Amino acid sequence: MTSENQQGGTHLNTRRKVLAVAAGAGLVSLGGVIGAAFVKSPEQFRAEAAGPDATVLTARVEKRVLASTVITRGAVGATHQVEVTPATAAGASTALVTGVYREIGARVQPGDLLLSVSGRPLIALPGPLAAYRDLRPGDSGLDVEQLHRALRALKHYAGGDRVGVFGPATKLAVRRLYRRVGYAVPDTGGFNGRGDLPALRAAADAVELAQAEVDAAQASVAGQGQLAAAKRKLARAKDDQAALIATTGPMVPMAELAYLAAFPATVVSVGAVGQPVKAPLIVLSSGALEVACRMRPDQVGALQNGMKAQITSESLGNSTSGTITSIGPLTTDTETSATGAAPVSSGAAYRLVTVTPTKALGSEWNRQDVRVAITAAQTPGEVLVVPVSALSAGADGKTTVSVVAGDGQQRLVEVRPGISGDGFFEVTPVNDDLVPGSRVVIGK
Structure with a gap:
């Protein structure tokens, strides 16, 4: 029994060894298969390291009105601007602001009382010629003729003196003017002509x-x-x-009149009551508000009078339309040199482009810095347009776009380009079809 048992144990051990060797061989074989799956040749590594296939960037062909727009900045201001600084009133030792009757932004009409200096008035009157002398009875000239027209507009003067002569009828009209604003009429003989x-x-x-x-x-x-x-x-x-x-009686001191070429006017700035007079004491803008744009010479090449523009004030949050009404000559600002010699240039050359609003602007627009978009060209109707980057010029001088079909195939279509604007070009196909919605290559 012992011998048989020993023999049986030997056979069992032998079978176990055989199974272990077989299992080990199986594991080695499996490891070889797995290892082979992870082993790559240099060619495989290079192929996998290469980037993905190139992606074609496309854009759709559109049909719409195309405009070429020039963008610039401009300053809103009146057609005319007048600065007035009255001299010291007769009999006063100091020029002091004693009254302000039109605040900043106020509208001014002919005959309005603006302010007073040392107790004497400053009156707004219509006329293009600034007051340059005191007008006395017996005087004659264009300035007296202008005074006649201003007094006639206020219904104070109905004629009676020779044209441009300060006569008895003019004296009477001057009395009426000062009575209207509530001040004693100035006289050649002083107070009450004494x-x-x-x-x-x-x-x-x-x-x-x-x-x-x-x-x-x-x-x-x-x-x-x-x-x-x-x-x-x-x-x-x-x-x-x-x-x-x-030659005696009512007169008009030049310091008491402010002539403006157009009405209504707007007060741009004015001194304060109790303060000494400093130039300019009051600044008035008159006439319609317009936009002045300083533009580089290369920007102005495509512009001309009558072109449409969009005027936008970011601070007001408002926009309005306008048109170009004038394009000035090439200009360079100058300033006097430190040595007092001939003027020297103080900046880059520019051309002043004036844009007039279609509708009159309110006073809140005055002195605003605005954005101006000028339509330099525009198609008369809807046209086919593609991005600028879609156009290619060949050595043969032909311009083409690359159209992508549904299956990804590309074909070249010859086109004639028209106007450009906002990154797009108007195109007209020459011998092939190009329809809205077609996709064209704009890059890779």
Whole structure:
């Protein structure tokens, strides 16, 4: 039994060894298969390291109105701007602002009282010529003619004096003007004309005395020679009196008038009550508001009067339309050199382009910095358009676009380009079809 048991144990051990060896061999074989699956040749590594196939970027062909737009900045301002700084009023030692009657942004009409300096008024009147002298009775000239027109517009003057002459009718009109604004009329003789009273009285006395001499000569038996001399004396006295009357009385100091070429006007800036007068004391803008754009010469090449524009104020959150009304010459700002020699350039050359709004702008637009989009060209109707990057120019001079079919195949279509704008080109196919919705290659 012992011997048989030993033999049985030996056979069992032998079978176990055989199974172990077989299992090990199986594992080695399986490891070889797995290892073979992970082992790659250099060619495989290079192929897998290469990038993916190139992706074709496309865009759709559109049909719409195409516009070429030039974008710039502009400053809103009135057609005319006037700066006024009145001189010290007569009899005042200091030029001081004593009243402000039109605040910043206020509308100004002809005849309006703007402010007062040292107790004297500043009145707005219509006229293109700035006041440059005091106007006194007996004066004549274009400035007096302008005063006549201004007073006539306010219904204070209905004629009566020779054109451009400051006569009796003008005096009466000046009195009416100052009565309207509530101030005493200025006079050649000072307050209430007191300074002229002695001379006027003396002239009246001279006339009276001369008349008495004529009366006496006529009543006496004196000869005709004495009577004639008395009459000549009387005539001279009357002429002197008339000349004195004609050159005295109501006048208009230049410091009390602000002439504006157009109304209504707007107060742009004004001094404060109680402050000394500093130039400019008041700035007035008149006429319609417009936009001035300083543009580089290369921007202006395609522009012309009449082109449409869109005006946008970001701060106001508002937009309006307009048109180009003028394109100025090439300009360079200059400034005096430090040595006081000839002026020198102080910036790049530019051309001033004026854009006039289609509808009048409100005063809130005045002095705004705005964005201006000018339509330099526009197709008359809808056209086929593609991105600029879709166009290719060949060595043969032909322009083409590459159209991608549904299966990914590409074909070249010859086109004639038209206007461009906002990154797109108008295109017209030459011999092939190109329809809205077609996809064209714009890059890879």
